[in-house]
Amino acid sequence: MNSPLDNKRYAGPSLRAERVTKSFVTGRVRTSVLHEVSLELHAGELTLISGPSGCGKSTLLAILSGLQKVDSGEVFALGDKLDDLGQRELERFRLAHTGFVFQGFNLFPALTALEQVELPLHYLGLPSREVRERALRSLDEVGVAHRASLRPTELSGGEKQRVAVARAMAKEPELLFADEPTSALDAANGQMVIDLLHRIARTHGTTVLCVSHDPRLLGHADRVLAMEDGRILSDQRHTPELAPGRSNQEISSL
């Protein structure tokens, strides 16, 4: 097995789940959330997992990203079996190879947009100059470089989510996970964020996995997995409605 800290360009499916089951026990009640879910995800694609509230989307994302353990079954990320990694190795794997975008942005109130993006790069141990260059490049890529010195209270919802995307991308992760990234946004900003995630998948070869119950996103993914009651019911490929020529200036105007 490769070391989990190797720079990974894995030729097979970047994420693979084999007959994954998961249940939660609350008091005396056991809730089965995932029933033998199997899937393969590939680099350079935006895959959307859609389905009604409570069907297990976030649990599946948490398992595929190593945040939660399976009850049975196996998960492979960039060729590594996640269950074989110890807690420390898993944390290092996630730091080096994964990025996350959440519904609530998860920005630190006291930090400027630039500092939010720089923070994980410092954790990676990169030299200060590279940290600054990468963070500025990442903010520029999502169209908010002109907001670099502002704190979250001074940013719109769409700008906050774009800073969160920049923070996730600055590490140049192979795997990018987004849990309901557009739920707190209006239609125009929601579309902008999903198109950004799609563009990132295409231009960086990133595996982007997005879970959402927002039907407006369906047309913006390369692939849609429809979930219900802890099972994947369908797996469809799309030609996404994308605006590839959108400039950063246009993005900034939203």
Ligand SMILES: Nc1ncnc2c1ncn2[C@@H]1O[C@H](COP(=O)(O)OP(=O)(O)OP(=O)(O)O)[C@@H](O)[C@H]1O
């Ligand atoms: N830590 C936990 N402890 C107990 N039950 C949990 C836990 N996490 C999730 N569940 C339950 O598992 C089921 C699936 O939850 P999950 O968050 O994966 O669904 P979801 O499809 O992402 O829903 P939503 O769209 O509302 O976020 C729900 O019934 C939820 O209450």
